[in-house]
Every structure is written in structure tokens, then in C-alpha cells.
Amino acid sequence: MLHVITVTIGATVPTGFEHTAAEEVKEKIGVEARISKDRGRIYFPITTDKLFQVHLLRSVDNLFVVVEEYDHYQFKQSKEETLMELQQLASKLPWTNALEVWKLNGTLKKKKGHRKGGSTTKVKPSRNTADVAAADTEQQLHQVVSAAESHLEADSAADAEPCEQDSQEAAPEARVIKFRVTCNRAGDKHSFSSNEAARDFGGAVQEFFQWKADMTKFDIEVLLNIHNEEMVIGIALTEESLHRRNISHFGPTTLRSTLCYGMLRLCKPQASDVILDPMCGTGAIPLEGAIEFSSSFYIAGDNNDMAVNRTVNNICHIQKRRADKGRISGLPIDTVQWDLCSLPIRTSSVDIIITDMPFGKRMGSKKKNWDLYPLCLREMARVCRPGSGKAVLLTQDKKCFAKAISRMGGLWRKLHTVWVNVGGLHAGVYLLKRTGAVFGQTPEDVHESRGMCNTQGDEKEDKELS
Incomplete structure (x- = not known):
């Protein structure tokens, strides 16, 4: 024995x-x-x-x-x-x-x-x-x-x-x-x-x-x-960190799978939830979700074609690995290229939004974040279900994020913040709840312009490498 x-x-x-x-x-x-x-x-x-x-x-x-x-x-x-x-x-x-x-x-x-x-x-x-x-x-x-x-x-x-x-x-x-x-x-x-x-x-x-x-x-x-x-x-007992488990095609700023898992657990995905990552980079967050919380459905999108290609390649890599082991290879995930501030998604149709916001460090700039963040939060509020929808957003640009949230107070309420270390940078993971306010009828979102979104160009894959 x-x-x-x-x-x-x-x-x-x-x-x-x-x-x-x-x-x-x-x-x-x-x-x-x-x-x-x-x-x-x-x-x-x-x-x-x-x-x-x-x-x-x-x-x-x-x-x-x-x-x-x-x-x-x-x-x-x-x-x-x-x-x-x-x-x-x-x-x-x-x-x-x-x-x-x-x-x-x-x-x-x-x-x-x-x-x-x-x-x-x-x-x-x-x-x-x-x-x-x-x-x-x-x-x-x-x-x-x-x-x-x-x-x-x-x-x-x-x-x-x-x-x-x-x-x-x-x-x-x-x-x-x-x-x-x-x-x-x-x-x-x-x-x-x-x-x-x-x-x-x-x-x-x-x-x-x-x-x-x-x-x-x-x-x-x-x-x-x-x-x-x-x-x-x-x-x-480990020769290399377990956080590299899902990603085969790394981008300049790929998030650790372990950090993605922590973010996903914060929002407690339920069966049949539609979960959106509008700035998916290499797809680390939706991939971790599709594997570990597989009764939800994930939509991964980015405006950068290289980022979208990396996400597709990473999904294919996991599916092939599963097929090689005789398991069902399909994953509940779709990938789309889009303009973040004009998402091709119906109003109030998404349960959870979870993404790594541009930090303005490795690529892009903090100056552009001042325009981008309010527009992001506004469009996220449009597609998210009023009253029950949640968002988990990671950013190191805390000052800019706080300002953007204060401008969107009628649409988002901050529930909780987890302070994390991302590649040596002190960042916040913010858990937000969508208020019950009908989109387009709060003072905050009526006067916000929607035409400035493409200013970020190819900087959307601005995630921080752990």
C-alpha cells in the first residue's frame, strides 16, 4: 500500500x-x-x-x-x-x-x-x-x-x-x-x-x-x-511558471493566465453568460474563461489585425491540443475585428465585460487614454445589461480611469478594487456594476461624442506583459 x-x-x-x-x-x-x-x-x-x-x-x-x-x-x-x-x-x-x-x-x-x-x-x-x-x-x-x-x-x-x-x-x-x-x-x-x-x-x-x-x-x-x-x-515543484499554459503566440503585452483567472473569478461567470473582451490582445482572458468557465460564451475582439490573428492562432493551438488528446476540441469563443467605440453588438445584450485596458506605457500614450477611456466605458455601458451587467477592467492608468468613471457615474458603479503587480507596474483591477439606468438617458452619456474612437489606431493591444 x-x-x-x-x-x-x-x-x-x-x-x-x-x-x-x-x-x-x-x-x-x-x-x-x-x-x-x-x-x-x-x-x-x-x-x-x-x-x-x-x-x-x-x-x-x-x-x-x-x-x-x-x-x-x-x-x-x-x-x-x-x-x-x-x-x-x-x-x-x-x-x-x-x-x-x-x-x-x-x-x-x-x-x-x-x-x-x-x-x-x-x-x-x-x-x-x-x-x-x-x-x-x-x-x-x-x-x-x-x-x-x-x-x-x-x-x-x-x-x-x-x-x-x-x-x-x-x-x-x-x-x-x-x-x-x-x-x-x-x-x-x-x-x-x-x-x-x-x-x-x-x-x-x-x-x-x-x-x-x-x-x-x-x-x-x-x-x-x-x-x-x-x-x-x-x-x-515547477520548472517554469504555470501561467504560460494557454498562450503559444505571445504579443508584446500578453497577460499571465493566472491573472486572467483571478479577474474571471471576480465576476463569477454563470452558465449561458455572454462575456466580452473588447480589447483582447492575444486572447489570454477569453481563452482562460473558455477553458475554465466553459458554460459561458466568450466574444474576443480587437481593432488590431495582428492581435486578432494571434488570438485566432492561440484558440487553434488549444483546440489542436485537445483533439490530439481525444477530447472535444471546440471552445465557446468567437473572435472579431472591430472598432471598440462602435461595437457591432446589440444594446444591453452582454452580461460581463472583462478586459485589460491600454496602460499608455509600452505603446500608445496616457494623453490618448484621456479621450479613449470615457468613450470605452460609454460603449461598454451601451452593450452591457442594465442592473445586472458587470465589468472587470485592469489598468495602471489609475488617475485617468478614476476621472473617466466619475464622468460615467450614471452608468457604472465601482464595487471593488484589487491592487495587483503587473510586470513591475502597480495596477488596479476594478469590478464595476452596470446601473439600472437606460443607456442614452443619463446626463453623462447624452453629451459624450462617439466619433473620436479611432484615434487609438494600432495601440489597442496595449496590455502589460507580466
């Missing part, structure tokens, strides 16, 4: 959407998540038989298993003493369970990679398990892996590419494990730098396990997360 252990999983999430991620963990895994004092991280307990479910979460970027955590680590005053303590710590930590989870995780990832070719009978040991998972361990893990196979959502992550070691037969003798230590440090009271901590702690880990340090081709990544007095030591 498989030996099940309980461990703590840490996850990085889009800053500002920690509570959304905690809600998703409770909903899908059934456990309470703790939000870290260090923004952008959550922690939750799991049993190893549920590990595959963690990879199905839509709101998390990177995952790691916690080796040990300290709420109030007493760092010494002098750098030398602190670094010496970190070196001594390496041999005292309870590594066993975390390494077991790392092994199991490698087996799950390997299985996912093999699904593509349809071969699940013979599984070579993966890069992560070649030296450490003996044959009997793999036998023990078989039940969990089978469960993962049957439950794993085909779109939960980008198709795993085979690791370099898989192209050669795994050597029968044990290969030396390669590792690196990554230190993320925040706080101004530390006497040491991140590099110094990673170097000295890494040296002690190397000595303790007899692993080989390699900064690029590593099997294990040990994480040292230090936030003021909080210190967490972990082992990474």
Missing part, C-alpha cells in the same frame, strides 16, 4: 489575488490556505495522494514543497555569524518528506509528458527520479500516477516537453544529482545579500548531500525565501 504523507505546499500567485487563490484551494482541494505576510504567496497542507490536484490549480504561478518554515527567525547582527548559522542549518533540516514529494512530483510530470504520444505502458525514470526513485518506489507510486492520469485536465498545463535525459537510456548506475539554491530576500534589516545566503547555504547543502552544484542544468532547486523575520526553505 502506498505510504501517504502530509506536507505543506507553497505557491506563488499574482500579487493581489492571494485570497482568490486561497478560495480556489479550498474549493478544489478542500483545505484551508494561509496567506503569507510576504505578498504573492500562499501555503496549504496536502496529502501526497492529492499532489496531482495541486497542478490543476488555475491561480498559482509556481509551486514548491516546504522543508521547514520559521515565523520569527532570529538573524544575528553580524553577517559572518548569520551565514555560519545558515551553513549549520542545512544539515539539521527535515529534508525527508520534501524529497519524497519531489520524487513523486517528478513521476507525475513524466507521466504527463508521455500522454502526448499515447504511450503509458513503459515509463522511463524521469530526470527528477532517475537516481533517487528505485524500482519499488515507482511500483508504490503507480496507484497515485494512475489517479493523476484519469483526473488530469488536459489543459491544466502546457504540454510537458521531454527532458534532455529522456532521449538517452537512463544509465543503470546512480548519477550525481545536480542542484542549485535560489534565495528571494525582502526586508532592510538583514546584514547579508541574497547571493551570499544562497552561496553559503548552498555550500552546506552540497556538503551534506554530496550533490553537485549547477546553476543551469539542475535536477533540484532549493528555495530560500526570506521576508523580514519569516524564513521558508522549500524545494521547487
Whole structure:
């Protein structure tokens, strides 16, 4: 029988959407998540038989298993003493369970990679398990892996590419494990730098396990997360962020899928809702919606023909991936090229509008936003259902947005704001409710001109790259 252990999983999430991620963990895994004092991280307990479910979460970027955590680590005053303590710590930590989870995780990832070719009978040991998972361990893990196979959502992550070691037969003798230590440090009271901590702690880990340090081709990544007095030591379970799962054709400003998921959850899509993204860019938001909230219908539009082409290509890529795996490939999504301020959509016919507004940073300008934002909000109000319609809008141009909303007060009411970090920029995700006012009869929208909209030219794909 498989030996099940309980461990703590840490996850990085889009800053500002920690509570959304905690809600998703409770909903899908059934456990309470703790939000870290260090923004952008959550922690939750799991049993190893549920590990595959963690990879199905839509709101998390990177995952790691916690080796040990300290709420109030007493760092010494002098750098030398602190670094010496970190070196001594390496041999005292309870590594066993975390390494077991790392092994199991490698087996799950390997299985996912093999699904593509349809071969699940013979599984070579993966890069992560070649030296450490003996044959009997793999036998023990078989039940969990089978469960993962049957439950794993085909779109939960980008198709795993085979690791370099898989192209050669795994050597029968044990290969030396390669590792690196990554230190993320925040706080101004530390006497040491991140590099110094990673170097000295890494040296002690190397000595303790007899692993080989390699900064690029590593099997294990040990994480040292230090936030003021909080210190967490972990082992990474993801090689690249899960947020890249849907997009194959990236634009200059493609949004993270994890951030799109957070925005979608804010507006709680219901069955048969018509959901509109009038400035879709590469289609990241409607694609995430069509996959995760598939009982709604999505319309993705943009005025930029390159953006529309990228969206179409991304939809085709997901459909092909689904068809290759024998699943129904259709997605509830349509793509249109249009003028944002004169949408070819019937008045009061859309339930939810969700979009990434032009920031005026990478392309376009904040000056043009002053004209564009009120016109956008007015046209969005026209197509949105009075009384029940909602909008979730992301922008970093907070001053301009506040002014535009104040001009449209008869049509939109601001319910909630989530402050997020988008590619290093401080931005707001605004949840708006459409008032019950009939469009064309409020003082705000009667005198607004509708003829200025094409001034933004090709700048509509002005989204911010995370």
C-alpha cells in the first residue's frame, strides 16, 4: 500500500489575488490556505495522494514543497555569524518528506509528458527520479500516477516537453544529482545579500548531500525565501511558471493566465453568460474563461489585425491540443475585428465585460487614454445589461480611469478594487456594476461624442506583459 504523507505546499500567485487563490484551494482541494505576510504567496497542507490536484490549480504561478518554515527567525547582527548559522542549518533540516514529494512530483510530470504520444505502458525514470526513485518506489507510486492520469485536465498545463535525459537510456548506475539554491530576500534589516545566503547555504547543502552544484542544468532547486523575520526553505515543484499554459503566440503585452483567472473569478461567470473582451490582445482572458468557465460564451475582439490573428492562432493551438488528446476540441469563443467605440453588438445584450485596458506605457500614450477611456466605458455601458451587467477592467492608468468613471457615474458603479503587480507596474483591477439606468438617458452619456474612437489606431493591444 502506498505510504501517504502530509506536507505543506507553497505557491506563488499574482500579487493581489492571494485570497482568490486561497478560495480556489479550498474549493478544489478542500483545505484551508494561509496567506503569507510576504505578498504573492500562499501555503496549504496536502496529502501526497492529492499532489496531482495541486497542478490543476488555475491561480498559482509556481509551486514548491516546504522543508521547514520559521515565523520569527532570529538573524544575528553580524553577517559572518548569520551565514555560519545558515551553513549549520542545512544539515539539521527535515529534508525527508520534501524529497519524497519531489520524487513523486517528478513521476507525475513524466507521466504527463508521455500522454502526448499515447504511450503509458513503459515509463522511463524521469530526470527528477532517475537516481533517487528505485524500482519499488515507482511500483508504490503507480496507484497515485494512475489517479493523476484519469483526473488530469488536459489543459491544466502546457504540454510537458521531454527532458534532455529522456532521449538517452537512463544509465543503470546512480548519477550525481545536480542542484542549485535560489534565495528571494525582502526586508532592510538583514546584514547579508541574497547571493551570499544562497552561496553559503548552498555550500552546506552540497556538503551534506554530496550533490553537485549547477546553476543551469539542475535536477533540484532549493528555495530560500526570506521576508523580514519569516524564513521558508522549500524545494521547487515547477520548472517554469504555470501561467504560460494557454498562450503559444505571445504579443508584446500578453497577460499571465493566472491573472486572467483571478479577474474571471471576480465576476463569477454563470452558465449561458455572454462575456466580452473588447480589447483582447492575444486572447489570454477569453481563452482562460473558455477553458475554465466553459458554460459561458466568450466574444474576443480587437481593432488590431495582428492581435486578432494571434488570438485566432492561440484558440487553434488549444483546440489542436485537445483533439490530439481525444477530447472535444471546440471552445465557446468567437473572435472579431472591430472598432471598440462602435461595437457591432446589440444594446444591453452582454452580461460581463472583462478586459485589460491600454496602460499608455509600452505603446500608445496616457494623453490618448484621456479621450479613449470615457468613450470605452460609454460603449461598454451601451452593450452591457442594465442592473445586472458587470465589468472587470485592469489598468495602471489609475488617475485617468478614476476621472473617466466619475464622468460615467450614471452608468457604472465601482464595487471593488484589487491592487495587483503587473510586470513591475502597480495596477488596479476594478469590478464595476452596470446601473439600472437606460443607456442614452443619463446626463453623462447624452453629451459624450462617439466619433473620436479611432484615434487609438494600432495601440489597442496595449496590455502589460507580466
